[in-house]
Amino acid sequence: MSVSVFKLEEYLSKYEFCAPYLLCCSDAESFSMQEIINMAELNEKSLWDNLKLSYTEATGLPMLREEIAKSLYPTLNASNILCFAGAEDGIFCALHTIAEPGDHFIVLTPCYQSLYEIPKMKGAQITEVALREENNWRIDLGEIKNAIKQNTKCIAINFPHNPTGQVISQQELKDLVALCAVHDLWLFSDEVYRLLGTPDEGWAQPAAEIYTKALLLGVMSKAFGMAGLRVGWIACHNKELLKKIEQMKHYTSICNSAPAEIISLIALKNRDKILFRNNKIVTENLKLLDVFIKEHQNLFEWVKPQGGCVGFVKYKGHEAIENFCEKLVREKGVLLMPASIYNHESSHFRVGFGRKNMPEALEKFKEFL
Ligand SMILES: Cc1ncc(COP(=O)(O)O)c(C=O)c1O
Known part of the structure; x- marks a missing residue:
């Protein structure tokens, strides 16, 4: 049985616990x-x-x-x-x-x-x-x-x-x-x-x-x-x-x-209480992200997500998306996930908006731009 490298998990294990601004997380804010x-x-x-x-x-x-x-x-x-x-x-x-x-x-x-x-x-x-x-x-x-x-x-x-x-x-x-x-x-x-x-x-x-x-x-x-x-x-x-x-x-x-x-x-x-809090964060973050993408239409475009807490954004710049993501995490500590992690040949990247500190991560992303 040959086992292929799990690209997404490999990528996250490289950055998840050292990049301070995880802007591609796929989970909602946790509880203690x-x-x-x-x-x-x-x-x-x-x-x-x-x-x-x-x-x-x-x-x-x-x-x-x-x-x-x-x-x-x-x-x-x-x-x-x-x-x-x-x-x-x-x-x-x-x-x-x-x-x-x-x-x-x-x-x-x-x-x-x-x-x-x-x-x-x-x-x-x-x-x-x-x-x-x-x-x-x-x-x-x-x-x-x-x-x-x-x-x-x-x-x-x-x-x-x-x-x-x-x-x-x-x-x-x-x-x-x-x-x-x-x-x-x-x-x-x-x-x-x-x-x-x-x-x-x-x-x-x-x-x-x-x-x-x-x-x-x-x-x-x-x-x-x-x-x-x-x-x-x-x-x-x-x-x-x-x-x-x-x-x-x-x-x-x-x-x-x-x-x-x-x-x-x-x-x-306590399902309702927990989901209410998490959905509030997700809804507010999604609004912010949608405004951000509209304000940077020259660079980005997406089909606004309907459920979950991730979205797939098309990057319209000239650089390869892997380089763009690499520079962003190196210079500002903001982590995105390029489409190649999904074997998807495109200039898209995954963005995540389930976490409470997403607005802060977005500000760092704006500074980078
Ligand atoms: C679509 C999908 N299925 C399954 C999983 C695995 O979830 P877990 O981390 O709970 O094992 C993930 C994790 O990102 C996922 O995105």
């Missing part, structure tokens, strides 16, 4: 552990105080799985939820389980690299269906339909989308599900940015609620801003498949971190 503990009701406080630091259940703490289903996917229940050490562990275990040599996968690109790299590791053939700027980075069902082959097993999507911040409408999702159903395909729906942002058209339903062969990926990292917990999950109707995926997890993380499960439980019980 104390802030979350202070939100706990008596029951959860007692769970926290008496927590033993032993192994936990491989599928995830039952109370946590119940809460994930109840607060995020009300038509599902705990038995439809399998927890992981972050979303990445979920992608690995799920796609590694589904993909077999000779299978064909359709993946919308640009995208988070593991969505095509993991099936490729298993010997699956990949067709990348490109999201296009001239189509506002929206899903094109016709192109997906044309890409389906006899041996197609799965379509992988990610909305709200990293890096463009575009979303899928309820109708688009329904049409995609109908297409998957006709061809008996799995739909891997990476929804890690769901509930962050306020899409004009509202949120499409979670894919696992409307399609029995959907594997929905969720996580505490993005909208909740708790990436350090490393708690993610797959929601799916098909319990047989979940069992097989759990068996793969026995070879990766085995189980979740005990403290992280309790903190996630408390956070989910």
Whole structure:
């Protein structure tokens, strides 16, 4: 099994902990552990105080799985939820389980690299269906339909989308599900940015609620801003498949971190409060960024993001975007992410607007310009 370098993670590990102004983050502002503990009701406080630091259940703490289903996917229940050490562990275990040599996968690109790299590791053939700027980075069902082959097993999507911040409408999702159903395909729906942002058209339903062969990926990292917990999950109707995926997890993380499960439980019980604060930051930052881009139309252009906390900006200057980003981080400590990190041949860069200090980072960017 040959493993390709994960360009995005490699790039972030070079800069994330030394650049002072992260203007390409893909997560919302975090909370301190104390802030979350202070939100706990008596029951959860007692769970926290008496927590033993032993192994936990491989599928995830039952109370946590119940809460994930109840607060995020009300038509599902705990038995439809399998927890992981972050979303990445979920992608690995799920796609590694589904993909077999000779299978064909359709993946919308640009995208988070593991969505095509993991099936490729298993010997699956990949067709990348490109999201296009001239189509506002929206899903094109016709192109997906044309890409389906006899041996197609799965379509992988990610909305709200990293890096463009575009979303899928309820109708688009329904049409995609109908297409998957006709061809008996799995739909891997990476929804890690769901509930962050306020899409004009509202949120499409979670894919696992409307399609029995959907594997929905969720996580505490993005909208909740708790990436350090490393708690993610797959929601799916098909319990047989979940069992097989759990068996793969026995070879990766085995189980979740005990403290992280309790903190996630408390956070989910306070879902509205946490999402309200994070969405306020995202909405205000997005307004500032949109004004900034309009004020610098000679240099930049974008399709304004609809969901999540990242956007894909076209740089219209003459310099290579990698040089531009490199100079910016060296001179001002402001980190952007060039399109090449996504294997996207363009002059775009990813910008992130989930963090509280984004206005400050933007000021530094302006100084640089
Ligand atoms: C689309 C997408 N999926 C999955 C992940 C992995 O999330 P986690 O860090 O929680 O494992 C990321 C992280 O950036 C992402 O952007």
